[in-house]
Each structure stands twice: as structure tokens, then as C-alpha cells.
Amino acid sequence: MTGFSIDLAADRIVDHRSRAYFVEVSRSFSNDCYRSAIVMLWTVVVCDMVYKLQSLRDLYADAGAGKLLQDVEAKRTVNPNSPDWEIYLLDQVFARTKILEASEHVQLQHLQKLRHLSAHPVLSGADLLFLPTKEDTRAQIRVALGALLLKPPMFSKRIVEALVEDIAANKALLISREKLKAYIEARYLPNIPPAIELEIIRALWKFCFKLDKPETQANRQINLDTLAILCARNPVPVRLMIDSERAVFSNVGPEVEALDALVQFLGEHPELYASLDSAAHILIDGRIDADINNLVRARFKSVDMADHLANLATKTSVMLAKIDDDVWIDLLDAAVNEGHGDEAVRIAVKIYAGSGSYDAADRRFRAYIEPALPRFNLATMRELLEEIDVKPQTYGRGRASFDHSQIRDAATALGLDTTTFKNFTTYI
Known part of the structure; x- marks a missing residue:
């Protein structure tokens, strides 16, 4: 039970009424009143099941929860002095909703048996009343919290x-x-x-x-x-x-x-x-x-990212230029994270260099080159400048003076002299 706090868990009980009732369980446990803690814990469990079914019926229009409440009330009305309806409620909540797992159902059945032993004298026993241990009581409290009390009602x-x-x-x-x-x-x-x-x-x-x-x-x-x-x-x-x-x-x-x-x-x-x-x-x-x-x-x-990028690189620049901006960013980030940023950057270079007009180059720079600029290294930056220097539709367009100044700054930061690329330099 190391690391588990009853008080901290109790603060997270979903239903405020169950949370208030659980205070009595917690106080009984703290005062070594383990028999009282078990008896009250079962009562809280029964109440919480009813509250959850009511929420499903009233807040979420769950007809199955409403029918189950009617069946439980009918069972209780037949014999109002008998607690049999409580275990019937538990069994039907398990059978007809998704609130409880099979193991949780069995554990809560065990809690009900412990509650019965704790509350009713056993004439044939050496001790008339069963006294649960501290460890068993703590375990039952933890079961009730995890199986039911900490869950929201929408489990149908x-x-x-x-x-x-x-x-x-x-x-x-x-x-x-x-x-x-x-x-x-x-x-x-x-x-x-x-x-x-x-x-x-x-x-x-x-x-x-x-x-x-x-x-x-x-x-x-x-x-x-x-x-x-x-x-x-x-x-x-x-x-x-x-x-x-x-x-x-x-x-x-x-x-x-x-x-x-x-x-x-x-x-x-x-x-x-x-x-x-x-x-x-x-x-x-x-x-x-x-x-x-x-x-x-x-x-x-593909086998891996390298294989995937190699396959993409075989496509034409016209086809690659149809990649949506957000899809390209996702690919670029994934490639860099997996150690294949250079291959992705080279795809951006291919797309830009393949621009068939000034307008196409304007769009392709913004969509593919600009987001990739921080990912370029010395080798891929040189490849980009070499492509630009022989492609008039990139270096000769009106926005080149603004766009390519970004490339120049990135290249300079890498230690690359851009003045050797004459067309690139002339149009900045």
C-alpha cells in the first residue's frame, strides 16, 4: 500500500454526497475503529451506486440506468426490512452497466460479506463480532475508491x-x-x-x-x-x-x-x-x-524514415509542390527528430529549384524553404545556393531581395561566403 493516501484519494471522490459520507469511513479508520469503517464503507458504496445510476438517468438520459433503479426499488419494496436489495444492486450494476470490471465486482462482493460479519453477531463463533484487521480494512477502502467512488458516472x-x-x-x-x-x-x-x-x-x-x-x-x-x-x-x-x-x-x-x-x-x-x-x-x-x-x-x-524520404525524393517537383504546408512541417520535424533532416531539406531544395514561374517560386519559398532554413547545414546550404544561382525563376523574382536575404543570413551564420554565387548575390 506504499504511496497510497486515503485522505488524498478521498478528496477526489466524484459525488459530493459520497465524499461527505466517506469522511466517517476515514475517521473510523484513523481511530482504529475498523469494524465501523467496514460497515460505513459498504453503505457509502451502495449510496454511490445509486447516485451514479441517478446521474446516468437524469443527466444523460440513460434508459437502462432508469430501468435498473426501478428494478432495485421493486426488490426493496417487496421486503423493506431486508438488505438483500443491496447485493442485488451490486450484481445488477455489474451485469447491466460498464461501471465495474469482473475483478472489482468480486472484491466488492467480499466487502459486503465483511460488512455482514462486522455488523451481525455470529453465535457459533468464539467471537460474536468479526473484527477486520487494519491491513484488510485499508485494502477494502482502496478497492472501494478505485472500483467505484473515484469513477465518474458515465460508464454505460x-x-x-x-x-x-x-x-x-x-x-x-x-x-x-x-x-x-x-x-x-x-x-x-x-x-x-x-x-x-x-x-x-x-x-x-x-x-x-x-x-x-x-x-x-x-x-x-x-x-x-x-x-x-x-x-x-x-x-x-x-x-x-x-x-x-x-x-x-x-x-x-x-x-x-x-x-x-x-x-x-x-x-x-x-x-x-x-x-x-x-x-x-x-x-x-x-x-x-x-x-x-x-x-x-x-x-x-516504408522500412524507415530514410527509405520513406528516398521514395519521396523520386517524385517530381510538380508533384512534391502539392504537399500541404502543415503536412510538410510534420514531415520535416519527424525527419529531423529521427536524424534524417538533410534528406528532408534536399526535398525542399528540389521543390524550390523546380519552380516553373516567379509566382510558383514565391509560394514554394514560403511553404518549403523558409520553414526549413534552421535545418540547413553547410552542405545542404551550398546545394541550395548552387540551384538558385542557375534558376532565374528563383533569383530573378521580385521577392528574391527579401526572401534570399534570409538565406544569405542563414548561410553566413554557417560560415558560407555567398558572394561566390553571382546571380544569387546580384538580386538581393
């Missing part, structure tokens, strides 16, 4: 719909992957059961890569970002799920937007490409061949 199938609706409504504020990650981790993911997390991933996969409805089109990017965040949390169980349901997860597309989103996703999670079947591969490969941006993202088709 409604959580998928609630999460998707929530992030869609707030996407104007969740403007970065970092903000989105912080938001869903704070609001949805604390103590989330693995089964629910996989259920959310399964649903988001369908929304991102299969459905072609107005709402899924409008929210595809934020759903995609959420899916990427969740898959990065526990990649091994995700891959095992996809491997075990290969046909289901391979049923993607055929809409262009859905397949493009899948290529983008696989660029971040390349290991999952092999988990899809050949039918999905055909659709994915078709989109890669049809769009240079998909080809740039499709690192999962």
Missing part, C-alpha cells in the same frame, strides 16, 4: 455518445491536440475501465473511418484526434483488439475523406497497418497513390 454505453457530443460542442475551444488531451483526461479518463476505453475506441474508429453522415464529416478531425490520444495510451490492448476483430476494423471507407483520415491515423500508429486485412490495404493504397499528402503521411509503407 452512453459514455460514447456523451463524449462525442461533448468534444464536438467544444471543438472551437479544444484547438490543439494538447488541449484536447488535457480535457478528456480530466473529464473522462480518470479510473476508466479498460473495457470502456476499448469500446470508445471501437466507436470512434467507425465514426472516423466508416460513417459518412453530416455529423461525422463535420467532426471527423476532432474524433480522429481523440482516437489517436486513446490509442497512444495503451497501444498493446488496442492492437490485440484490432487483431482479434480484423474483419470489423478493416471495414473502412470507401469515402475519400474517411480513407484519408485513416492514412493520417496510420501515419501516427504505423504498427496497426499490418492488423488490417488485404481489402483495407487495397483501399488505403489507392488513396496513397492518389494524393501526395497521403504518400507523405504513409510512413507505414
Whole structure:
């Protein structure tokens, strides 16, 4: 139990009523009243289950939670003096919602048995009342907190719909992957059961890569970002799920937007490409061949970054110049991080040198050369200047005096004398 604090955990109990009731548990434990702590702990658990079901019914329109509450009340009404409805509630919460894992259900059943022994005399025993140890009481408190009290109420199938609706409504504020990650981790993911997390991933996969409805089109990017965040949390169980349901997860597309989103996703999670079947591969490969941006993202088709960049370098400058600005920045950053910045920079040089007009050179400098300037070294800077010096559409354009002064400054900082490149120098 090292490192676990009952008091710190108690402050994070989701429902304020359960949090207030738990104070009695904590005080009993602190005062060595372990029997009282166990009895009250079970009471808090029962109350918290009811509160969660009420929240699901009232706040999230969960019909299943409402029906379960009706069934529990009917059970209690039949025999109001019997506590049997409490264990019935526990068993049905496990059976009919996703709040509890199987192991948590068993552990809470054990808590109920300890509560019974602690509260009722056993005439056949040497001691009429059972007295739990400090260690056992602490363990039961920790179980109750982790299995139930620290969890938010949205642990039924409604959580998928609630999460998707929530992030869609707030996407104007969740403007970065970092903000989105912080938001869903704070609001949805604390103590989330693995089964629910996989259920959310399964649903988001369908929304991102299969459905072609107005709402899924409008929210595809934020759903995609959420899916990427969740898959990065526990990649091994995700891959095992996809491997075990290969046909289901391979049923993607055929809409262009859905397949493009899948290529983008696989660029971040390349290991999952092999988990899809050949039918999905055909659709994915078709989109890669049809769009240079998909080809740039499709690192999962290459052995490593060096191989990926070598493949891109074989494409024409006309094709490469169709790479979107943000896609280029992502590629450049990834290449530098993996030790292949020079190869990426040379692609930028090829794009710029291949400009067919002044206007094209203006755009290509801003999009490809300017972001890459901090990444140039002495060798690649020399290659850039050599290309510029023989390409009038680069050195002779109106903006060259401004744009190329940036190159000159970067070259000078590298110790390269730019005056030997006559056309380059003349037009600055």
C-alpha cells in the first residue's frame, strides 16, 4: 500500500454526497475503529451506486440506468426490512452497466460479506463480532475508491455518445491536440475501465473511418484526434483488439475523406497497418497513390524514415509542390527528430529549384524553404545556393531581395561566403 493516501484519494471522490459520507469511513479508520469503517464503507458504496445510476438517468438520459433503479426499488419494496436489495444492486450494476470490471465486482462482493460479519453477531463463533484487521480494512477502502467512488458516472454505453457530443460542442475551444488531451483526461479518463476505453475506441474508429453522415464529416478531425490520444495510451490492448476483430476494423471507407483520415491515423500508429486485412490495404493504397499528402503521411509503407524520404525524393517537383504546408512541417520535424533532416531539406531544395514561374517560386519559398532554413547545414546550404544561382525563376523574382536575404543570413551564420554565387548575390 506504499504511496497510497486515503485522505488524498478521498478528496477526489466524484459525488459530493459520497465524499461527505466517506469522511466517517476515514475517521473510523484513523481511530482504529475498523469494524465501523467496514460497515460505513459498504453503505457509502451502495449510496454511490445509486447516485451514479441517478446521474446516468437524469443527466444523460440513460434508459437502462432508469430501468435498473426501478428494478432495485421493486426488490426493496417487496421486503423493506431486508438488505438483500443491496447485493442485488451490486450484481445488477455489474451485469447491466460498464461501471465495474469482473475483478472489482468480486472484491466488492467480499466487502459486503465483511460488512455482514462486522455488523451481525455470529453465535457459533468464539467471537460474536468479526473484527477486520487494519491491513484488510485499508485494502477494502482502496478497492472501494478505485472500483467505484473515484469513477465518474458515465460508464454505460452512453459514455460514447456523451463524449462525442461533448468534444464536438467544444471543438472551437479544444484547438490543439494538447488541449484536447488535457480535457478528456480530466473529464473522462480518470479510473476508466479498460473495457470502456476499448469500446470508445471501437466507436470512434467507425465514426472516423466508416460513417459518412453530416455529423461525422463535420467532426471527423476532432474524433480522429481523440482516437489517436486513446490509442497512444495503451497501444498493446488496442492492437490485440484490432487483431482479434480484423474483419470489423478493416471495414473502412470507401469515402475519400474517411480513407484519408485513416492514412493520417496510420501515419501516427504505423504498427496497426499490418492488423488490417488485404481489402483495407487495397483501399488505403489507392488513396496513397492518389494524393501526395497521403504518400507523405504513409510512413507505414516504408522500412524507415530514410527509405520513406528516398521514395519521396523520386517524385517530381510538380508533384512534391502539392504537399500541404502543415503536412510538410510534420514531415520535416519527424525527419529531423529521427536524424534524417538533410534528406528532408534536399526535398525542399528540389521543390524550390523546380519552380516553373516567379509566382510558383514565391509560394514554394514560403511553404518549403523558409520553414526549413534552421535545418540547413553547410552542405545542404551550398546545394541550395548552387540551384538558385542557375534558376532565374528563383533569383530573378521580385521577392528574391527579401526572401534570399534570409538565406544569405542563414548561410553566413554557417560560415558560407555567398558572394561566390553571382546571380544569387546580384538580386538581393
